Amino acid sequence: MTSPTSLMSEARALLERYNLSARKGLGQNFLIDRSILDKIVSAADISRSDTIVEVGPGLGVLTRALAERAGKVIAVELDRGMASLLRETMSGLSNVEIVERDILETKVEDLVNGAGYKVVANLPYYITSPVLRHFLESPHQPQSLVVMVQREVARQVVAKPPEMSLLSIAIQFYAVPRIVSHVSAGAFYPPPKVSSAILKIDVLPKRRLQMDDEAVFFKLARAGFSTRRKQLVNAISSGLDLDKARGSELLLKADIDPKRRAETLTIDNWLKLLQSYKERVV
Structure with a gap:
């Protein structure tokens, strides 16, 4: 089993090799805890028949784990430097496609060519709500989403009356969310200033309304x-x-x-x- 120390070393080595650094403005905090990685992949319930859309793959730690189980992984990365790194490091994986694009400017149905899909991502926290809404409001919704988010955001998403918010309404209108696990800041490099949570969102089989x-x-x-x-x-x-x-x-x-x-x-x-x-x- 890969230790947190080795994943930390791997992250630092990749950043140094490609002359990159974590960009705070893009919310880049790279996952370095193998046990948390395993929880994300397990919660996603992936098979070889699945197409996975990953948003913000960063250094590709999660991407590689997804590729071991999925039929196809479409990794959407906004950062040009990270996208270039991923094209090199993932070049040996025939089932991984690197897409350098802003997910919020991307039509989901075009991205997956109309196929069914699941979303799995360590989301940049500053775009969590827009990304969730982008997929859930799309005419071509995912089957499910397993995402890393801020713990407070996860709490809001799964809230019940009398603590509902516009965010909880926006998610629960389309899906059934639950918190899989809480995650400490030490699971990331660099560590964020907030605690995190893995959120599983099962999309309803049929939309409630036109x-x-x-x-x-x-x-x-x-x-x-x-x-x-x-x-x-x-x-x-x-x-x-x-x-x-x-x-x-x-x-x-x-x-x-x-x-x-x-x-x-x-x-x-x-x-x-x-x-x-x-x-x-x-």
């Missing part, structure tokens, strides 16, 4: 969370530019107490509110 209705659903959710800890009737009325009586009517029609707060609502509550809104406003 995409046009999804847009209206999130319009309502954004209105509800527009002012934290505010009564829903006030937040909804203000966010949707409705008078308070109309806002109260919408909530009551959806069997929601107007004095409740957005943090207390379930996904089903929001879906009922959507139906009320479509019947009375749209």
